[in-house]
Amino acid sequence: MKKVSAVLIVGLLCFAMFGAVLFKASQAQSTESWPMFHNDLTHSGYSTSTVPDTNTTSWTYTTSDSVYSSPAVTNGIVYVGSDDGNIYALNATSGASIWTYPTLGSVESSPAVAGGLVIIGSDDYNVYALDASTGASVWNFTGSAGSVESSPTIANGTVFVGSTDGNVYALSENTGKEAWSYATNGAFYSSPAVFDNVVYVGSVNGKVYALDASSGAILWNYSTKGQVESSPSVANGLVFVGSEDGDVYALNASTGKFVWEYATDAGVYSSPAVVGGVVYVGSEDDNIYALNASSGAYLWSFPTGAEVTSSPAVADGLVFVGSTDDNVYALNASNGYYVWSYATSDAVWSSPAVANGRVYVGSNDDQIYAFGPSTGGGALSQVLTYAVIIVVIIVIVAVIAIAYVAIRGRRERPNR
Numbered sequence: 001m002k003k004v005s006a007v008l009i010v011g012l013l014c015f016a017m018f019g020a021v022l023f024k025a026s027q028a029q030s031t032e033s034w035p036m037f038h039n040d041l042t043h044s045g046y047s048t049s050t051v052p053d054t055n056t057t058s059w060t061y062t063t064s065d066s067v068y069s070s071p072a073v074t075n076g077i078v079y080v081g082s083d084d085g086n087i088y089a090l091n092a093t094s095g096a097s098i099w100t101y102p103t104l105g106s107v108e109s110s111p112a113v114a115g116g117l118v119i120i121g122s123d124d125y126n127v128y129a130l131d132a133s134t135g136a137s138v139w140n141f142t143g144s145a146g147s148v149e150s151s152p153t154i155a156n157g158t159v160f161v162g163s164t165d166g167n168v169y170a171l172s173e174n175t176g177k178e179a180w181s182y183a184t185n186g187a188f189y190s191s192p193a194v195f196d197n198v199v200y201v202g203s204v205n206g207k208v209y210a211l212d213a214s215s216g217a218i219l220w221n222y223s224t225k226g227q228v229e230s231s232p233s234v235a236n237g238l239v240f241v242g243s244e245d246g247d248v249y250a251l252n253a254s255t256g257k258f259v260w261e262y263a264t265d266a267g268v269y270s271s272p273a274v275v276g277g278v279v280y281v282g283s284e285d286d287n288i289y290a291l292n293a294s295s296g297a298y299l300w301s302f303p304t305g306a307e308v309t310s311s312p313a314v315a316d317g318l319v320f321v322g323s324t325d326d327n328v329y330a331l332n333a334s335n336g337y338y339v340w341s342y343a344t345s346d347a348v349w350s351s352p353a354v355a356n357g358r359v360y361v362g363s364n365d366d367q368i369y370a371f372g373p374s375t376g377g378g379a380l381s382q383v384l385t386y387a388v389i390i391v392v393i394i395v396i397v398a399v400i401a402i403a404y405v406a407i408r409g410r411r412e413r414p415n416r
Contacts, residue, residue: 033074034353034360036112037151038271038311043193043233045273045280047315047354052372055330055342058358059095059370063088066346067362070110070151070311072118073355077132079118080350080360080368081107087120087128088368089135092356095370099135103128110151110191110351112159115173119159121148127161127169129176139176144169150201151191151231155213160199162188168201168209170216180216184209191231191271193239195253200239202228208241208249210256220256224249231271231311233279235293240279242268248281248289250296260296264289271311271351273319275333280319282308288321288329290336300336304329311351313359320359322348328361328369342371 032049039047069081077098078090083106089098105123112119117138118130127141127148146165153160158179159171164187170179186205193200198219199211204227210219226244233240238259239251244267250259270282278299279291284307290299305325312321318339319331324347330339350362358372 032355034355035072035074035114036153037070037072037110037191038231038233038273038351039313039353041153041155041194042235043191043231043271044235044275045233045271045311045313046275047313049315049354050357051316051318051320051330051354052357052359053339055328055340055371057342057369058093058372061088061090061095061097061368063366063368065106065366066349066364067366067368068108068349068364069120069362070351071353071360071362071368072111072113073353073360074113075132076356078360078368078370079111079113079120079132080362081109081111081120081122082362082366083108084366085122085124087111087118087130087135089118089132090368092358092360092370095368101128101130101135101137105147108149109161112152112154114154117173119152119154119173121150121152121161121163123147123149125163127152127159127171127176129173141169141171141176141178143178143181146187150188153192153194155194158213160192160194160201160213162190162192162201162203164188166203168192168199168211168216170199170213182209182211182216182218186227189229193232193234195234198253200232200234200253202230202232202241202243204229206243208232208239208251208256210239210253222249222251222256222258226267229269233272233274235274236277238293240272240274240281240293242270242272242281242283244269246283246285248272248279248291248296250279250293262289262291262296262298266307269309270321273312273314275314278333280312280314280333282310282312282321282323284309286323286325288312288319288331288336290319290333302329302331302336302338306347309349310361313352313354315354320352320354320361322350322352322361322363324348326363326365328352328359328371330359342369344369
């Protein structure tokens with residue numbers, strides 16, 4: 001009876017342990033998405049995904065030209081544009097092609113995915129909306145008189161995007177019909193951030209604009225001393241943005257009033273990520289900076305070998321960013337210490353996206369990279385391996401325990 005009880009207890013322990021490990025595996029198979037430039041409406045640049053701790057590539061995909069566009073990732077699919085004029089949809093786990101859609105110009109805009117649509121701009125002056133599953137055309141907006149390199153942001157059924165014709169456009173997500181436009185005297189490469197029904201965007205005329213999301217009415221503008229191609233990030237009542245004048249600015253989100261600035265030694269085209277009270281941003285002075293979001297105080301910097309125009313992504317305690325020294329970097333978010341890097345074959349202007357335990361980014365070497373678990377491995381396989389090891393250990397311990405119980409039983413048996 002004691003043996004049966006011991007075996008039953010061990011069996012239950014094994015079952016419970018295996019169930020717990022499978023639960024951990026389901027958690028490791030992260031389902032986080034990165035549906036637009038810098039991940040969300042405020043352009044935080046932050047993901048709750050797990051991240052790779054080495055530079056192992058899961059897969060690479062070759063296009064026919066440079067990849068300036070930054071990936072969007074959702075529902076297991078990576079969407080990204082290329083200077084070869086195509087928009088690509090790739091399997092996020094394997095990198096296999098799902099569909100390709102050709103435009104008539106370079107695609108440096110980054111896609112936004114919502115409502116089953118992929119929306120992206122092209123240098124052929126169009127904004128395209130494609131079926132996310134098939135790549136079939138749903139609508140395209142032809143009202144722009146300039147190239148659309150700004151990355152769309154989709155909020156409450158409206159697509160907000162800038163154009164080099166000097167306009168910010170608000171389009172219906174479902175039809176592409178223009179709701180409003182706001183005209184300036186400067187091209188827009190910056191991607192609009194949206195918060196609390198306000199659209200924030202920078203222009204090459206040196207200004208940062210705040211527009212009413214419903215009407216397009218101007219709420220305020222702030223003049224920097226250089227072009228603003230950096231995309232704003234909004235957090236804790238402040239708007240953070242870089243300028244060609246070499247400064248990173250923090251402005252009051254409600255009034256546009258100056259709060260602080262931090263001077264780097266060259267232009268700031270990189271878009272800030274704001275996570276946990278820290279601003280992370282790159283500069284053409286070859287550095288990546290971490291600044292206190294409230295005061296602008298310097299926290300740390302990391303020198304790369306060339307200009308940093310890529311916009312940082314932050315996840316799981318690491319900062320990921322590309323550099324024109326051809327490398328993708330992973331840095332400790334707390335202190336800027338080097339964790340790993342990967343050398344591509346050309347400059348990395350594309351900004352990383354983090355989802356499902358992987359880091360996705362393009363390079364001017366015509367490649368799209370995925371760093372993380374390989375197709376043949378992955379988190380589930382790794383955790384199942386650990387599960388087998390744990391179960392084997394438990395079984396060994398159980399055998400020893402049963403043997404001990406049996407020996408003790410014989411000793412306690414009375415002599416006959």
